[in-house]
Amino acid sequence: GVPAGLGEPVFDKLDADLAKALLSLPACKGFEVGSGFAGATMRGSEHNDRFVRRGGRIRTDTNFSGGIxxxxxxxxxxxxRAAFKPVATILRPQRTVDVRGRPTILAPKGRHDPCVLPRAVPIVExxxxxxxxxxxxxxRADVG
Known part of the structure; x- marks a missing residue:
């Protein structure tokens, strides 16, 4: 797990900084922590991560909050979780318009990655x- 106590409650929230960092990556279009959007359909009584004593430590019995x-x-x-859009450059002609608004065909050539996923995993990490x-x-600077 991540050490407890990283982040701030308002302006420098850990989840907000993670979202900013990951959504800054090319092709990244979505981000969620813990139960994410699925958590919006749960009741508070279901979603709350109850603190328990386990193995001499205080832990949570669930992790809907994703550790934050x-x-x-x-x-x-x-x-x-981070979601990435499909690559825009495909090796198939696509209809579009030029700078004057006239119909044209975009036909890219060359080597292009068919999927960003193999490169995305180490970059996200x-x-x-x-x-x-x-x-x-x-x-460390705040506490010493």
């Missing part, structure tokens, strides 16, 4: 680690 509550990491595993390192350094 109120903008601050809670020590549980960080669970997030690196961005998440950069955000976590930034928050760890901020916490």
């Amino acid at each position: 509550q109120g903008g601050i990491s809670n020590g549980e595993d960080l669970v997030l 690196a961005m998440v680690l950069l955000v976590l390192a930034d928050h760890a350094l901020r916490q």
Whole structure:
């Protein structure tokens, strides 16, 4: 899990900084933490991550929050998802218009990746680690 206490409750929320970092990646169009959009259909009594004592530590019995509550990491595993759009450059002619608005055909040539996924995974992991390192350094500067 991510160390508890990273992030701030208002302006420097950990989940907000993760969203900003990942949505800054080319082709990334969606981001969610924990239960994400599915959590919007749950009741608060179902979604709350109840704190319990387990193995001598305080943990949560579920992780619907994805390891972040109120903008601050809670020590549980960080669970997030990023969604990427399909690549725009396909090797099939596409109808479009030119700068004057006249119909034309766009026919790209050359080698283009058919899917961003193989490259996206290590890039997403690196961005998440950069955000976590930034928050760890901020916490260290604040607390000493």
